[in-house]
Amino acid sequence: MPDKYICEVVYNEQLADDVHSIKIVNKELTSQARPGQFIHIKCGNERLLRRPISISSITGAAMDVVFEVKGEGTLWLSKCEVGSPVDIIGPLGNGFTIPDGNLIVVGGGIGVPPLLFAAEAAKGVVTAILGFRNKDRVILIDAFEKECSSVHITTDDGSLGAHGAVTVPLTKLLDDNPHSAVIACGPQAMLKAVAKLCIAKDVSCQVSLEEKMGCGVGACLVCVCETSVMGTPDMSRVCVEGPVFEATDIAWGEQ
Amino acid sequence: MVNLNIDFAGVKFKNPIITASGTFGFGREYSAYYDLSQLGGICVKGLTLNPRLGNKPPRIAETAMGMLNSVGLQNPGVKGFIRDELSFLRQYKTVVIANISGNTVDEYAQMAQMLSDAGVDMLEVNVSCPNVKAGGMQFGTSQEGVASVTQAVKASSNIPVMVKLSPNVTDIAQMAKAAEESGADAVSLINTLLAMRIDTATRRPMLYNNVGGLSGPAIFPVAVRMVWQVAQVVKIPILGMGGVMTGDHAVEMMLAGASLVGVGTACFDNPYAPIDVIKGIEEYMVKNEVHAASELIGKVILN
Numbered sequence: 001m002p003d004k005y006i007c008e009v010v011y012n013e014q015l016a017d018d019v020h021s022i023k024i025v026n027k028e029l030t031s032q033a034r035p036g037q038f039i040h041i042k043c044g045n046e047r048l049l050r051r052p053i054s055i056s057s058i059t060g061a062a063m064d065v066v067f068e069v070k071g072e073g074t075l076w077l078s079k080c081e082v083g084s085p086v087d088i089i090g091p092l093g094n095g096f097t098i099p100d101g102n103l104i105v106v107g108g109g110i111g112v113p114p115l116l117f118a119a120e121a122a123k124g125v126v127t128a129i130l131g132f133r134n135k136d137r138v139i140l141i142d143a144f145e146k147e148c149s150s151v152h153i154t155t156d157d158g159s160l161g162a163h164g165a166v167t168v169p170l171t172k173l174l175d176d177n178p179h180s181a182v183i184a185c186g187p188q189a190m191l192k193a194v195a196k197l198c199i200a201k202d203v204s205c206q207v208s209l210e211e212k213m214g215c216g217v218g219a220c221l222v223c224v225c226e227t228s229v230m231g232t233p234d235m236s237r238v239c240v241e242g243p244v245f246e247a248t249d250i251a252w253g254e255q
Numbered sequence: 256m257v258n259l260n261i262d263f264a265g266v267k268f269k270n271p272i273i274t275a276s277g278t279f280g281f282g283r284e285y286s287a288y289y290d291l292s293q294l295g296g297i298c299v300k301g302l303t304l305n306p307r308l309g310n311k312p313p314r315i316a317e318t319a320m321g322m323l324n325s326v327g328l329q330n331p332g333v334k335g336f337i338r339d340e341l342s343f344l345r346q347y348k349t350v351v352i353a354n355i356s357g358n359t360v361d362e363y364a365q366m367a368q369m370l371s372d373a374g375v376d377m378l379e380v381n382v383s384c385p386n387v388k389a390g391g392m393q394f395g396t397s398q399e400g401v402a403s404v405t406q407a408v409k410a411s412s413n414i415p416v417m418v419k420l421s422p423n424v425t426d427i428a429q430m431a432k433a434a435e436e437s438g439a440d441a442v443s444l445i446n447t448l449l450a451m452r453i454d455t456a457t458r459r460p461m462l463y464n465n466v467g468g469l470s471g472p473a474i475f476p477v478a479v480r481m482v483w484q485v486a487q488v489v490k491i492p493i494l495g496m497g498g499v500m501t502g503d504h505a506v507e508m509m510l511a512g513a514s515l516v517g518v519g520t521a522c523f524d525n526p527y528a529p530i531d532v533i534k535g536i537e538e539y540m541v542k543n544e545v546h547a548a549s550e551l552i553g554k555v556i557l558n
């Protein structure tokens with residue numbers, strides 16, 4: 001069962017400008033965690049609301065989360081010293097459904113980390129397409145290379161890998177290999193483009209969404225996104241029905 | 256052993272702590288964390304006659320020691336609640352309070368009758384939701400509005416009726432009096448304070464709905480003041496809420512005049528908040544040799 005756990009920070013590393021990776025230890029928490037799930041972190045006593053961060057990797061009782069410093073909460077987290085306790089609720093959310101066959105993971109920017117856990121858990125051939133703003137923002141490539149049979153990098157400015165959007169290599173991969181399943185995490189515009197492409201090609205696609213959260217457990221209804229299942233509009237909770245949704249269930253036109 | 260029991264408008268509560276409407280869903284989520292029978296009562300998410308999808312996101316914005324929400328009463332409707340949620344809540348030995356919002360006086364009356372027949376223990380009549388155009392606050396900001404809704408709900412139900420008051424008025428005590436004179440068995444306060452935040456980078460409001468309701472520790476002193484003011488003018492009991500995070504806060508609410516205390520936003524910080532608040536009240540009582548929680552109600556010593 002998800003619960004409130006006090007975990008110990010055992011490692012804190014800066015991966016790029018403003019991007020940090022911290023490793024926390026708590027056996028109960030890690031033993032339940034599935035790829036695509038997130039944890040709800042109390043970032044100090046000065047802020048009322050917790051911050052949701054995806055699980056990036058699990059090794060035994062240790063869990064990695066990788067995050068970008070956006071505001072005060074993530075700044076606090078980036079300064080967590082080794083040995084200090086953090087108050088976490090988790091693991092939360094539904095997580096990815098890892099397919100048996102070939103998997104393509106598509107990530108953009110700070111959406112890349114949770115795909116590593118998915119790649120670790122996958123049994124079939126995994127291909128990664130990872131997009132970043134420029135070469136200085138590139139993270140976790142070594143880790144992905146260990147878990148994936150091939151890793152394609154794109155940057156917005158062409159400073160590393162292919163110049164342009166992740167949908168370019170994705171289109172080619174799907175043309176060559178139409179039976180793969182796609183899971184994607186990243187900025188809304190990227191997710192929309194990936195979803196449209198997969199829907200057009202009739203490829204199974206799961207996307208991991210973000211929305212501002214209160215409780216994180218399904219009780220307050222602040223974290224909803226617009227969904228449409230079989231044509232019926234609904235407001236689904238990103239913290240419970242998500243963060244992972246079938247691309248076909250999202251009301252993309254509205255966003 | 257301290258006695259935490261509270262007799263409130265004829266309903267027996269095992270302790271003074273109620274989960275505040277809209278912050279605790281229909282109890283299912285937090286039932287995974289602890290036995291809901293430990294709670295004095297559960298006030299469910301605000302219900303409307305027909306199901307509602309609520310407002311578009313973003314529905315939440317953080318502010319110093321508080322938060323704004325603009326959920327807009329997303330709920331499965333009264334029928335959906337009775338069909339899918341009520342029997343789940345009934346497994347627990349705790350008081351079940353249904354919170355209702357209507358577009359018209361007649362809708363309030365219909366909902367009151369359906370819920371009273373379905374066997375909920377008590378009604379909380381929301382005339383104070385800042386997040387929907389009709390329903391909510393339009394009734395709660397005039398004495399006539401409060402009176403007409405209260406009378407209609409009383410006439411169509413046979414369970415105790417509590418009216419939830421809006422803090423977005425000049426004189427909340429007058430609203431409480433209007434509720435009492437119209438037959439309300441209790442009042443609850445406060446609902447959220449109408450508020451706004453703007454993102455300076457985009458120059459857009461942080462909430463899609465532009466404005467929303469402020470809750471959490473930021474509103475606690477306002478809530479204490481309003482509970483105290485209302486306690487001066489009504490004889491019916493008060494459920495006090497707004498920013499309660501600890502047992503000591505709950506005691507403060509009771510000293511101001513509340514018989515029961517709601518815990519809402521605190522749950523987002525800590526799922527165990529209602530349980531911890533109950534423990535905190537007990538600790539205060541033991542330390543201060545208070546034998547019955549009811550002895551705290553309205554016992555502020557004024558200067």
Ligand SMILES: Cc1cc2nc3c(=O)[nH]c(=O)nc-3n(C[C@H](O)[C@H](O)[C@H](O)COP(=O)(O)OP(=O)(O)OC[C@H]3O[C@@H](n4cnc5c(N)ncnc54)[C@H](O)[C@@H]3O)c2cc1C
Nearest residue numbers: 051052053054066067068070071072073074210211212243
């Ligand atoms: C399911 C989920 C998983 C996430 N995983 C990651 C991850 O692995 N790595 C990572 O860097 N970021 C992740 N995010 C985004 C992360 O939660 C925000 O960047 C973070 O909350 C910002 O907090 P802050 O105090 O630094 O920023 P501020 O802007 O000061 O935050 C103000 C408020 O807005 C909320 N908020 C701001 N941006 C977001 C956002 N994008 N999503 C949700 N809430 C937001 C904050 O939680 C806080 O309540 C995830 C979000 C969700 C919903």
Ligand SMILES: Cc1cc2nc3c(=O)[nH]c(=O)nc-3n(C[C@H](O)[C@H](O)[C@H](O)COP(=O)(O)O)c2cc1C
Nearest residue numbers: 275276277301324381445446470471497498519520
């Ligand atoms: C996310 C959210 C949803 C709410 N929904 C309702 C509601 O449906 N009906 C209602 O009467 N009050 C609602 N409220 C108000 C609370 O019940 C309570 O009056 C208020 O939040 C103050 O208490 P708190 O600071 O402890 O949260 C809501 C509050 C929040 C934060």
Ligand code: FES
Nearest residue numbers: 214216218221239
């Ligand atoms: S954050 Fe409360 S329901 Fe999702």
